Amino acid sequence: MTNNISDEISNYLDLLYKRKYEVLPLQEEASTRRYFLIQTENSKEVLCVDQKLNQDFIEIAEFLLSHKIRTPEIIRVNENLNLTFLSWEGKDDLSCLSLEQYKKRLPEALDLILKLQTLEPPKIVSMRRFDLEKLMFEINLTIEKFHDMKKIYGLESELTGEARYFLEETAAYLDKHPVNVFTHRDFHCRNILLNEENGLTLIDFQDARMGIPQYDLVSLIYDAYYPLTKEYRFELIEYFRKRTIGSDIKFKESLYLQALQRSFKALGTYFRMVADEKKMKFKPSILSCLQQLEEIVQIGMFADSLYVFIRSLRNELAKHPEFKSLSHSL
Known part of the structure; x- marks a missing residue:
């Protein structure tokens, strides 16, 4: 084994x-994907090792590149070993920037979302949508992983039936939204690379699907990897609202309901990484995500039962010995 690469893959790389x-x-x-930099005397490439060769990534990458949206280029694939070799697009992403540098690049990232929304999506994207089934699957997965966390850490917080019902109503509202556009689905700072030409390179778009125009916006402005102030979020929201498709259709109501669903889904991802994968580096993201959910529920004036759950869970984790030291940095 070399850097957790199997002997079979190492032998292939040797050849x-x-x-x-x-x-x-x-x-x-x-995610289950693992990425490696392959460096030779004259070149750099990125190797993606996955459980199954991701044909969706390859097809969508070609589509985006054809529309002049910078993504890694596919150099070669090995279907037998589930390997994809990609062009090197730089070692840093937006999360590596200082706050002031980050704020300067965010309008550029929003413009990238806006450009995606103008595209006529390929069939692989247009046939998938954030419909009621998908939205509820994500909500229910978070609830399932919350119960796993309760058992592991001895938590007492409860998600009431009333709070669950509000989440169900949120999903139903989003499902019926009249405008759906090309949605990256995971548009956060770590999926936007700073390439060596000082531009932005988009990655991790293989699960792109149709969603409401606010979906990628809330993924970025409520990014647990790089929390922003409420005041700066308002600036970004207004910048986006003036330029997006469907801005006249209950824009802010839809925005905060989508922020609620998306952030609740992200919380489940962090729960899973800690509870199932034992990757403790995601603990700070749990606390950050809960803090952002608390703000979303307050601004959206959503169900009190939901606020009580989020506030209770956040306070309980902040006092827990395994989370306490992390809470001071938020």
């Missing part, structure tokens, strides 16, 4: 690069 290469693991994310 491909004539043994004159170096393998460096890249930042781990909340």
Whole structure:
């Protein structure tokens, strides 16, 4: 094994690069995919190792590149080993920037969302939508993983039937939204690379689907990896509202309901990474996400039962010995 790469893959790399290469693991994310930098004397490439070759990524990458949206280019694939080799787009993403640098690049990221919304999506995207079934699947998964966390950490917070009903009503409202556009689905700072030409390169778009215009916006402005102030969020929302499709259709009501559903889904992802995968580096993201959910519920003037649950869980985790030290940095 080399950097958690199997012997079979290492043997393939030896033949491909004539043994004159170096393998460096890249930042781990909340998925089954693993990424590595393959460096030779004259070149750099990114190797994606997955459980199954992701044809969706390949097809959508080609589509986006054809519309002049910068993504990694596909260099080669190995279907037998489920390997995808990608162009090197730089080692840093938006999360590496200082706050002031980050704020300067965010309008550029919003413009990228707006450009995605103008595209006539390929069939692989247009046939998938954030419909009621998908939205409720994500909500229910978070509830399931919350119960796993309760058992592991001895938590007492409860999600009442009233709070669940409000989440169901939220999903039903979003399902009926009249405008659906090309949606990246996971548009946060770590999925936007700073390429070596100082531009932005978009990654992790293989699950793109149709969603309401606010979906990618709330993914970015309520990003638990890089929390923003409420005041700055308002500025970004107004910038986006003036330029997006369907801005006249209950824009802010839809925005905060989508922020609620999306952030609740993200909370479930962080629960899963801690409870199932034992990746404790996601603990701060749980606290950050709960803090943002509390703000969303307050601004949206949503169900009191939902606020009580989020507030109770956040307070309980902040006092827990395994989370207490993390809460002071938020």
